[in-house]
Amino acid sequence: MLCPATDFIPAATTEPGQTWRRENSGMSEPTTKSSGGSATLVWYLVEMTVYALFVFAYYLVVLHASRSWLKDLFDAHKAIYAVVALALIIGQVVLLELVTTGLFRLIRGNSK
Amino acid sequence: MDFPISGTHINPVALMGAGLLIGVLGGFFGVGGSFLAGPALFAFGVPMNFVVGTDLAHIVGKSIVAARRHSRLGNVDFKLGMLMIAGTIPGVEAGAQGIQYLKRNANVDQVVALVFIFVLISISIFVAWESLRTLQLGKGARFNKAHSVGSAKTNKGDVSALAGVARRIHLLQFPPMISLPRSGIEEISLWAILAVAFVGGVCSGFLGGGAGYIRMPAMVYLLGVPTHLAVGTDLFEVIISGGYGTLTHALKGNVDILIALVMQTGAAIGAKLGASLTSYLHGPGIRLAFVPLPLLGAALLIYTLITGHHFG
Numbered sequence: 442m443l444c445p446a447t448d449f450i451p452a453a454t455t456e457p458g459q460t461w462r463r464e465n466s467g468m469s470e471p472t473t474k475s476s477g478g479s480a481t482l483v484w485y486l487v488e489m490t491v492y493a494l495f496v497f498a499y500y501l502v503v504l505h506a507s508r509s510w511l512k513d514l515f516d517a518h519k520a521i522y523a524v525v526a527l528a529l530i531i532g533q534v535v536l537l538e539l540v541t542t543g544l545f546r547l548i549r550g551n552s553k
Numbered sequence: 554m555d556f557p558i559s560g561t562h563i564n565p566v567a568l569m570g571a572g573l574l575i576g577v578l579g580g581f582f583g584v585g586g587s588f589l590a591g592p593a594l595f596a597f598g599v600p601m602n603f604v605v606g607t608d609l610a611h612i613v614g615k616s617i618v619a620a621r622r623h624s625r626l627g628n629v630d631f632k633l634g635m636l637m638i639a640g641t642i643p644g645v646e647a648g649a650q651g652i653q654y655l656k657r658n659a660n661v662d663q664v665v666a667l668v669f670i671f672v673l674i675s676i677s678i679f680v681a682w683e684s685l686r687t688l689q690l691g692k693g694a695r696f697n698k699a700h701s702v703g704s705a706k707t708n709k710g711d712v713s714a715l716a717g718v719a720r721r722i723h724l725l726q727f728p729p730m731i732s733l734p735r736s737g738i739e740e741i742s743l744w745a746i747l748a749v750a751f752v753g754g755v756c757s758g759f760l761g762g763g764a765g766y767i768r769m770p771a772m773v774y775l776l777g778v779p780t781h782l783a784v785g786t787d788l789f790e791v792i793i794s795g796g797y798g799t800l801t802h803a804l805k806g807n808v809d810i811l812i813a814l815v816m817q818t819g820a821a822i823g824a825k826l827g828a829s830l831t832s833y834l835h836g837p838g839i840r841l842a843f844v845p846l847p848l849l850g851a852a853l854l855i856y857t858l859i860t861g862h863h864f865g
């Protein structure tokens with residue numbers, strides 16, 4: 442959840458004079474142990490489920506299919522493999538970031 | 554699932570789960586998460602040279618997400634990050650050459666695992682001692698002024714019992730002297746920054762990951778960078794050092810990119826959550842909460858070394 446409950450913070454580890462900076466965080470109100478908190482948890486689980494399904498599909502289609510190609514590249518052309526490896530991990534991060542951000546906005550928009 | 558590049562068989566769900574957990578913790582503490590990712594991969598049965606290279610690749614991706622978030626929160630000192638790159642890259646290469654040497658001449662698994670255990674335990678003990686001392690020493694205005702990290706404008710109330718060490722390092726006059734206004738440092742020798750970056754780079758190249766577990770404490774205690782800025786700047790630094798480390802280790806045949814990609818799918822969401830959590834905790838609080846994590850990684854390595862049992 443992008444608005445974690447303040448209950449998660451051990452009291453002993455907070456500093457004197459240190460208060461939560463909501464204005465800097467760009468996040469929503471902290472949740473409380475109320476029905477609002479339960480609803481938040483439900484939407485969090487929905488988000489996680491949709492994300493998990495997406496990742497599973499991605500895993501099946503992309504990672505499984507590219508396995509043998511990457512192995513051949515690793516064995517035969519280390520230099521190309523190195524560049525492809527870096528490009529793949531950066532590309533995947535950018536793609537996943539876009540998808541998860543869009544997904545979160547979509548689900549949260551619908552929940553409101 | 555078989556991962557033919559490293560010749561291992563790992564359950565991809567376990568790998569994604571590990572990535573998620575590491576993403577949350579890494580995003581929160583501002584370290585790449587290699588203090589857990591490395592031991593976890595080793596526990597999954599990945600050979601140590603592949604653990605090092607693959608962890609670096611995985612950390613690059615994860616750090617891009619987390620660093621972007623920290624950048625939005627204003628937690629990145631880009632000037633400091635760019636300067637540190639000059640020390641980090643030679644360090645990463647030195648560490649990678651060390652792995653190559655061990656691959657040819659010794660049991661790379663055992664040597665790297667033992668060094669990893671030593672580093673993780675040492676860091677936990679040190680951070681625990683410093684954080685507890687800071688929290689115990691006092692909460693009065695006099696203590697806060699004498700031990701504040703960075704300037705009053707930048708530190709967000711961050712204090713450290715070892716702030717005096719950083720101040721003494723600031724007094725060292727080895728030119729060229731650099732000013733880091735974002736971190737509240739009026740003047741510091743470039744060599745001090747490069748030395749910290751080089752040591753972090755060696756750890757990154759030799760043990761894998763971004764080595765934030767050593768760079769972040771060094772930035773706070775030795776350079777005097779406020780903790781929240783050390784967190785964000787370290788992540789920025791990890792993108793560069795991890796990118797170079799991935800290339801050099803891939804060229805040496807130490808990267809199984811498929812493992813990194815599967816792990817990263819879980820880490821992407823975890824890093825997002827973890828970075829958000831840093832808005833709730835500052836200074837010694839963050840550092841104290843960090844303490845058990847390297848110990849967990851060390852325990853995982855010790856268990857795998859002793860039993861030879863592999864998870865996943």
